[in-house]
Every structure is written in C-alpha cells, then in structure tokens.
Amino acid sequence: MRSNGQPVRDGAIPADLTAFIGRRAEVAAVKGLLRTSRLVTLTGVGGVGKTRLALQVGAGATGAFPDGVALVELAGLADPGLVVETLAAALGLQNQRARVTLDVVAEHLRPRKALLVVDNCEHLADACAQVLGALLGAAPDLRVLATSRQVLGITGEQTFPVPPLPVPAPDGAPDAEELLRYHSVTLFEQRAAAVLPGFRVTADNAADVARLVHRLDGLPLALELAAGRIRSLTLKEILARLEDRFALLTGGSRAASPRQQTLSGLMDWSYDLCSPREQALWARLSVFPGDFDLEAAEAVCAGADLPAHAVVDAVHGLVEKSILNRQEHDGRARYHALETVRAYGKQRLAASGELALHRRRHRDHCLDLAARAQSHWFGPGQVAWLARLRREHANLRAALDFCLDTPGEASAGLTLASLPHHYWITHGALSEGRRWLSRLLAADQEPGAARTRALGTYAYLGIMQGAVAETVPVIAEYERAAEEARDASALAWSRHHRAMAAVFSGELTRAAQLLEDAVRRHRAVDDLAGAAECGFKLAVVVGLLGDTDRALELCRESQDVTAAHGESWIRADALFAESLIRWQRGERARADAPAREALRLLRPLTDRWGIALCVEVVAWNAAADGAMERAARLLGILRRLWEAIGGTLFAAPFMTESHRRCETDVRRALPERVYERAVRRGAGLTLDEALAYVLEESPADEEPYERAGLTRREREVAGLVAAGLSNKEIAARLLITRRTVESHVGRTLAKLGLTSRSQLTAWAHRRRSAD
Ligand SMILES: Nc1ncnc2c1ncn2[C@@H]1O[C@H](COP(=O)(O)OP(=O)(O)O)[C@@H](O)[C@H]1O
Ligand SMILES: [Mg+2]
Structure with a gap:
C-alpha cells in the first residue's frame, strides 16, 4: 500500500560505472533479511564488496519501498555530531529552524515506507547506533541497510557477513569456460580487459588466472588492483611478485584475519609498484574525504618530489591502476578512492610525518x-x-x-x-x-x-x-x-x-x-x-x-x-x-x-525556504482565480516543502493568515476525495517536478478535473473540437444551437489562454494522454 508520504529521492542510488557481477544468492538473502528485520548490517573486510552489494539491493528494492530508497554516505565524515545532518541532506531535508534535526528527520520518516542505505558506518558506530535506533523507533515502516566493517550493536540488528567471490581451486588444469563460471574470474577478466582491451581468459592463461584469483581470496578490491597491472606486467609476473610479497607476510599480525592480511599485502604490493610520484600522490590524496578535482589535487599534493605539472600524469597513473575512480559532474572530472584505498594512503602519509602538513x-x-x-x-x-x-x-x-x-x-x-x-x-x-x-x-x-x-x-x-x-x-x-x-x-x-x-x-x-x-x-x-x-x-x-x-x-x-x-x-x-x-x-x-520570476532564480540554488515562500503566493493566487484543484496540488507541494524545512511559516507570521484562508477556500470548493488526492499528488513530487508544476512547464501533467475552471459542458465541447467535429456537428450532437457552441468554444479558448481551434485540439490531446 502506498502511504501518504512522498518519495525519498534526493540521496538517489548512483548509476553503476561497471557491471555488477554475480551475488545472486547474497542479494536474495539480504532482501529476505530485510523482510524480517528492520536493520540489516553488511559486514566484512574492506574491499569485499559490502557497498556494492548494498547498492545493488537498494536499487532493486524500490518496489518494496514506495516512499523510496535513499543512500547516505558516511565515508570521510569525521564528526559523529553530523551523522543526522548528513542523513537529512540525503533525504532532501533542510532544517531551517532551530529544531533538533533528528526530530525533523524522524517526523519526515514516520509515515513513510522507505529504505535507508547507510554506507560506511564503522568509524561512527556509536553515533549510527544512536541515530538509527531513534529513527527505527520513530518510524515503524522504515528499514535500514547499513555497511560496516564491524557490527553496529543496535538491538534487533541482523548482520550479514559478506563473503568474498567464490574462487576455483588453485591447481589442476581448468578450462577457460569452466573458470568463467566463478565470479571472481569474471570480475578479474572484466577489469583486466578495461585496462588491456582484448584481454580474455583462455586455455593459455587459465591456470595462472586460477592461481591468481585464488591467491587473492576472491576479494573484489584485490582483484581490481591486480587487474590494474595487466598492462605493464604479464600475468606470470603479477603472480610471481605477489607470491614473493605474500611469502613475506606470513608471521604478520596475528590479530588480522587472513583476508585482512591478503588485502593489506596487496595494498603494499600495489603501492610498491607505483612510481615515486604516484606513491606520494596516493598518500597525500588521502586528506580528501571524498571526491576532488584536478585543480584541488594540484593545489594540495604538489611538492618538490611531485611538481604541479606532473600531478595530472600521476592522477592518470592511479586511475589506470584502479587506485582512483574517475567520474564526471557538470562537465568536470572528479576523482575518488575507495575508502579502503584511501585509508591505506592515510597510513602512509602519517608514517611519512606529512599528514598535518597536507591537511593544512x-x-x-x-x-x-x-x-x-x-x-x-x-x-x-x-x-x-x-x-x-x-x-x-x-x-x-x-x-x-x-x-x-x-x-x-x-x-x-x-x-x-x-x-x-x-x-x-x-x-x-x-x-x-x-x-x-x-x-x-x-x-x-x-x-x-x-x-x-x-x-x-x-x-x-x-x-x-x-x-x-x-x-x-x-x-x-x-x-x-x-x-x-x-x-x-x-x-x-x-x-x-x-x-x-x-x-x-x-x-x-x-x-x-x-x-x-x-x-x-x-x-x-x-x-x-x-x-x-x-x-x-x-x-x-x-x-x-x-x-x-x-x-x-x-x-x-x-x-x-x-x-x-x-x-x-x-x-x-x-x-x-x-x-x-x-x-x-x-x-x-x-x-x-x-x-514566478523569483522561483526561476531560486531553482538552481535549491533554496527550499525561498522557494516555499514564493509557492505560497502562487497557491493563494490559484485559489483566488478559482483554479481549486491546482491550488490543492500546490498546497500539497507546500506541505512537502515546509516539512522538509522543518517548520511552518515561522519566519513570516504575516503570511499565515493568507495560507489558512487559501486552504479553507480550497477545501470548501472541492469534494474531500478530490482535495486529498490533489494534495497527495503535489506532496509526492520531487523538488524539480514541483517547480515544473508550479511554473506550469509540464502541461501533460495537468489535472483533468479542471484547469482555469472549465465547466463540464465546455470540457465536452473541447473534446469534440479535438475529435475534429465542426461547430455545426457539435451542435447537432449536443442538441444545442450553433451559436451556443461558438460561445462555448470562445469562452474555452479564453479561459485556456489559447487563440485557435488547432491549439485547443493539441491541448485536449495532451490532456487525454495525461489521464
Ligand atoms: N559484485 C560485484 N560486481 C562488480 N564489482 C564489484 C562487485 N563487488 C565489489 N565490486 C568492486 O570491488 C570494489 C570493492 O567493493 P566495495 O563494495 O567498495 O567493497 P567494500 O564496501 O566492502 O569495501 C569496488 O570497486 C566494487 O565496485
Ligand atoms: Mg564500502
């Protein structure tokens, strides 16, 4: 059942840059857990695929969560006091009042059937436990899918340890086709082919591939980093160097799990294979909590050992080696490292004694x-x-x-x-x-x-x-x-x-x-x-x-x-x-x-406060013009906006009277059912959709019930005009005089602000396709 709430779309799940591989059983298992528990935490070592699995489940769960699935990214957030603010932002809420933001978020989520995907909770486990616990207590239909290296320790938490991808046996003589049934092999092949076009698992390299993915424990991040080397090293060379590296590892930290050891061994290995400039850059980039552009990398990371003009090459080197990912935003390239990779760089930077310098x-x-x-x-x-x-x-x-x-x-x-x-x-x-x-x-x-x-x-x-x-x-x-x-x-x-x-x-x-x-x-x-x-x-x-x-x-x-x-x-x-x-x-x-002009200016700023004030006036006007159903929808948009802001017209008490009057008039003019439906539809729009509606940029979205207050007869006449009937034919059909038809058509055109029958026809067709 759809609740009265609005979709939660602002912290949208990002589109994938690479294909999702395997994990059918895991996806099904996590979905199953989400049906029975309200908080599921995906745990596991860095790079095992927790984030990717959570996003996949989230993207596939929109049907079960009519009010939406929102992604809340906590990686790089240091201050536990900002967990709530980050969550609010992902939900498109802007706490404009001096209210506790947790209350604003809880109130927003209370009526909603929504899923929050909260990524990278490990470093803020206490704050997450507190905030998520409070929200789950307040919102009965809320579910949370968290990822964390450790269990969060919230009552009712269900953990799901994410396994690595299955791997083939290291020896034996597997044939390529058989190998590709293992998703670790598929992942390696795809990543290697991205670096070295045409790379395939064949009969010739099958044995080496099997040994490699086995050696890397099927850890997706490790597979990606190893594949990143395929252009400069042969498979055999990669394998030989890795085995040397891992031989050194035995006898390492007793506390670390074998997978943890595999990963840190692989990080060391990847780091050692970088040029000195790339190494310096990898370490220094760790001061960026999330993504950054080239200009920032140059300003922050250049030094005697890494001239500013060389930063671009080093960045590309790291992208090629899968240390950095590249995305585009508004035509500018931005880069970011996976959390595990960043954390490794940070250790290196701290060890070099340069952490404070680069943070500054x-x-x-x-x-x-x-x-x-x-x-x-x-x-x-x-x-x-x-x-x-x-x-x-x-x-x-x-x-x-x-x-x-x-x-x-x-x-x-x-x-x-x-x-x-x-x-x-x-x-x-x-x-x-x-x-x-x-x-x-x-x-x-x-x-x-x-x-x-x-x-x-x-x-x-x-x-x-x-x-x-x-x-x-x-x-x-x-x-x-x-x-x-x-x-x-x-x-x-x-x-x-x-x-x-x-x-x-x-x-x-x-x-x-x-x-x-x-x-x-x-x-x-x-x-x-x-x-x-x-x-x-x-x-x-x-x-x-x-x-x-x-x-x-x-x-x-x-x-x-x-x-x-x-x-x-x-x-x-x-x-x-x-x-x-x-x-x-x-x-x-x-x-x-x-x-309206103000709204156009405010749109790119997404200043919900300013937008809400302007929509108020537009709504009052619609009601005063008798466009009651439109006014009701605008009231729904306002309801959503004020809720997102965390208050009412608190800063503009002189506007409350007009708002109240508008609401009373609209309620009185419309049948209860029609009113409620229009409000719900307005409240269900995203900010972009709402603005398009307020500014009447989406005619196909108009309410059939009325627009500019057409009477039932006028609508009937408009429909017949659109069907291609002449005034004479319409008169015959409706048993009225031709002059009456003419005056209906004239009034209809005037009410709609149109000037010709063909415009009226187009309008009526749009209207019908919207119904
Ligand atoms: N099933 C998968 N299909 C494709 N790529 C994957 C898959 N699982 C993990 N990866 C990739 O492996 C890397 C590490 O995965 P990630 O989800 O970030 O690990 P974690 O969150 O556990 O640290 C990422 O680049 C991710 O895209
Ligand atoms: Mg992750």
Whole structure:
C-alpha cells in the first residue's frame, strides 16, 4: 500500500560505472533479511564488496519501498555530531529552524515506507547506533541497510557477513569456460580487459588466472588492483611478485584475519609498484574525504618530489591502476578512492610525518575556494560558485575538522565557516553552520577580524532559524566587537540582524527604524549586497506597516541593483517581497509574475525556504482565480516543502493568515476525495517536478478535473473540437444551437489562454494522454 508520504529521492542510488557481477544468492538473502528485520548490517573486510552489494539491493528494492530508497554516505565524515545532518541532506531535508534535526528527520520518516542505505558506518558506530535506533523507533515502516566493517550493536540488528567471490581451486588444469563460471574470474577478466582491451581468459592463461584469483581470496578490491597491472606486467609476473610479497607476510599480525592480511599485502604490493610520484600522490590524496578535482589535487599534493605539472600524469597513473575512480559532474572530472584505498594512503602519509602538513594545505585550498566564492557573491558567478562549493561540502567539513582539532588553527576555521557569509543559508544547512561556528568560537576567543566576522555569520544563522532569545546576546557581542574594531561594515550588519530580531518579536516599527539605519550604513561603506538585502527586508516591513507605495519603490531599487550586477539570490527575495506587497494591496494579478520570476532564480540554488515562500503566493493566487484543484496540488507541494524545512511559516507570521484562508477556500470548493488526492499528488513530487508544476512547464501533467475552471459542458465541447467535429456537428450532437457552441468554444479558448481551434485540439490531446 502506498502511504501518504512522498518519495525519498534526493540521496538517489548512483548509476553503476561497471557491471555488477554475480551475488545472486547474497542479494536474495539480504532482501529476505530485510523482510524480517528492520536493520540489516553488511559486514566484512574492506574491499569485499559490502557497498556494492548494498547498492545493488537498494536499487532493486524500490518496489518494496514506495516512499523510496535513499543512500547516505558516511565515508570521510569525521564528526559523529553530523551523522543526522548528513542523513537529512540525503533525504532532501533542510532544517531551517532551530529544531533538533533528528526530530525533523524522524517526523519526515514516520509515515513513510522507505529504505535507508547507510554506507560506511564503522568509524561512527556509536553515533549510527544512536541515530538509527531513534529513527527505527520513530518510524515503524522504515528499514535500514547499513555497511560496516564491524557490527553496529543496535538491538534487533541482523548482520550479514559478506563473503568474498567464490574462487576455483588453485591447481589442476581448468578450462577457460569452466573458470568463467566463478565470479571472481569474471570480475578479474572484466577489469583486466578495461585496462588491456582484448584481454580474455583462455586455455593459455587459465591456470595462472586460477592461481591468481585464488591467491587473492576472491576479494573484489584485490582483484581490481591486480587487474590494474595487466598492462605493464604479464600475468606470470603479477603472480610471481605477489607470491614473493605474500611469502613475506606470513608471521604478520596475528590479530588480522587472513583476508585482512591478503588485502593489506596487496595494498603494499600495489603501492610498491607505483612510481615515486604516484606513491606520494596516493598518500597525500588521502586528506580528501571524498571526491576532488584536478585543480584541488594540484593545489594540495604538489611538492618538490611531485611538481604541479606532473600531478595530472600521476592522477592518470592511479586511475589506470584502479587506485582512483574517475567520474564526471557538470562537465568536470572528479576523482575518488575507495575508502579502503584511501585509508591505506592515510597510513602512509602519517608514517611519512606529512599528514598535518597536507591537511593544512587541504584546508588552505578550501579557504581559497571559499574566498573566491565570496568574491563572486554579488554577481553573475553567484549561482555557479554556490553550486561548486556545495560539491565541496565534504571537503569543507574536513577542513573545518582540521581547524578544530589542530591547535592554533581555529582562527582560520572561523574565517572558513563564515565565507561566504550566506553559504550555510543558501545551502539549507543552518544547523550545521551554527554547530561549526559555536565550536570554533569557543575554541578561539581571541578578538580579531576573523572572530568578528564569524560572530556576524553566527548571529545571522540564529536569526534565520528564529532562535531570537539565544541570538540577541550574540548580536550584542558582535556589535561590541565591531565597535572596538571600528568596523563600519560589521556595524551595519549588526543593525541589520537586530532589526530582524525585532521582526521576529513582532516589533515592526522598531524593526523599520533599525533597517533604515542599516541600509544607510551598508551604503556608506559601499556594501551594495548588504544594502540590497536590507532594502527588500525594509520593503516587507514598511509594507506591513501600511506604506505599500514606498515598499514597492524599495523592492524596485533592490531588484534594479541586483539585476544590474547579475545577482540571483537577493534579487529573488526582492521579487518575492514585491509579490507579497502586491498581494497585500489586492493587486492579485500582478502578484503572480514576480513570484514566478523569483522561483526561476531560486531553482538552481535549491533554496527550499525561498522557494516555499514564493509557492505560497502562487497557491493563494490559484485559489483566488478559482483554479481549486491546482491550488490543492500546490498546497500539497507546500506541505512537502515546509516539512522538509522543518517548520511552518515561522519566519513570516504575516503570511499565515493568507495560507489558512487559501486552504479553507480550497477545501470548501472541492469534494474531500478530490482535495486529498490533489494534495497527495503535489506532496509526492520531487523538488524539480514541483517547480515544473508550479511554473506550469509540464502541461501533460495537468489535472483533468479542471484547469482555469472549465465547466463540464465546455470540457465536452473541447473534446469534440479535438475529435475534429465542426461547430455545426457539435451542435447537432449536443442538441444545442450553433451559436451556443461558438460561445462555448470562445469562452474555452479564453479561459485556456489559447487563440485557435488547432491549439485547443493539441491541448485536449495532451490532456487525454495525461489521464
Ligand atoms: N559484485 C560485484 N560486481 C562488480 N564489482 C564489484 C562487485 N563487488 C565489489 N565490486 C568492486 O570491488 C570494489 C570493492 O567493493 P566495495 O563494495 O567498495 O567493497 P567494500 O564496501 O566492502 O569495501 C569496488 O570497486 C566494487 O565496485
Ligand atoms: Mg564500502
């Protein structure tokens, strides 16, 4: 049965880069376990195939989980306090309120029949046990498939030790065809052929292949690494070197399992076979928690022994040897190492005594990116830079971790956590931003520009979350710091934040005074972005106080300056402010267009908060126009958005009345069943689909029940026009006069905004195919 929930699609399972091999019995077994237990953990040594198996099960389980399957990747996350935030992000939730994010996630999952695939829990076992335990307790239809080198220890946890791939006997004279029945052999053959096109298991090499895959215990990662050598070494050479290597291994750590020994032996072997430059790069790249681009690798890993211009060759060398995987995002290549491979590199880096040095260089690279993003904030590069930073979120976190756990680095952390000023807000990660900032502010209390700036960002986030009482003292400290440093720009911002605190406390007159002051101060220091942002906020407040003429003028100013600079985010807000004020003035028809324009600007930023505010106005308008079923669907979209944000119209109490009225009107106008269905359909859309619907970009998706309020007769006439009947024929068919038919057709065209019968025909056909 489908629940009332929405699909969980944001943390989508990625498409495979290579074919999945074998594992039919394991897939079936894990699916079976998921039917009887709510938490299944795949365990096993690194490289045995836990992740791959979990993804395969997840991708094949969508039928059993109508609300979706979401992937939560924890590799590279160091801070156990961010497990919940990571989970929320994978579910497309942005906790915009000062609420406990775990509650927001639990509330979201409660009605849903969903599967979470949580990969790489081992290093955060306690936090995972706590968070997943709480979610499973709150959401009765939730299931979790985790991967971890160790058992997580949650009550009810069912573990499934992932076996390696089956291997043939090492000796004997197997024939090739028989060998290829072993999936370890298939995997080796496919990976070898990717490096050396045309490689096949044949009668000639069958005995060597059998020995090799046996020697590697059928461990998929080991097979991949060995296959990566097939271009430079023959099979016999690979085998001979491996056997030398493994001979050395006996008598190694007693604690390690034989498979663990196989893997670490193979890692050593692979490492030794790399050129010195590749070795240096492998070790240094381990400071990247997840993926990275070439520019980052050059900035962080180059050194006397690895010139920057040589990094690209070393990267390609590592890709060829299966140490790195290459993917493409937005036309840029990004690389990443499997967790096991990365961990090995990290050991090497630590052993060389260079770990701290390269973590610092990684942090410096992140600082540089953040500073560049900040410099593009008020201009046409804004959207692209925010998207770029978002891709680097895992890297930013790792850099912030370094700042916190390395003495003397907290001050750089304060700068990083507040550049760009709006990063956490546009990214919908307010709680996370506040968490970093509060920890860094506690770690380094030395006055200075970095601290002042961080206090400002911290105050901004607190206010945006509606945490007024907690934030007022932060603003006061910020203001004191700004006064001491005679930082006029910060003083403008402190007024700006104080004003917003007043808005939240319902003191509009006071807020208006402070905003007037703040705008003046922003302008005095040439902070055009600050002034434009302050301007639209002032517009809203002034409008609420009754001076809507001035409010519209302020909106216009904000819109003009942001448009002139090619800026998007503040401009969207200023457009939204205009639509709200027009609505307030009763200029309904003129309220819709600016809200839609704002939505188009916000779409690439995926700022759910801004999007929700604009959809409100569009929904109210639809209801006021009598497009009730559309309005109901929009209300469903809003329900989903507000839930994802973790609240209601908390920051815009002046909008709640219109929202309530819209909901009441729509409910009253539609039969209960129709209303509920439309709301459900709206709530079931992803953000992209929802925006397409709001902006009416997908006509095929329209509700047949009504659009622009066609009467039953008008719909009937439209259907007959589309069927190719003339007005005379329609009149005969419906037993009405030709003139009546003409007037029906005319009204229908007008209601649909169409101008010809052929357009009407096309419209009706689209409509029918949508039904
Ligand atoms: N059944 C399989 N088919 C194809 N490739 C596999 C399979 N199992 C594992 N691999 C590959 O082997 C490597 C290690 O597997 P992975 O799932 O990352 O191991 P783990 O998560 O246990 O460390 C990856 O490159 C993965 O794509
Ligand atoms: Mg894994």
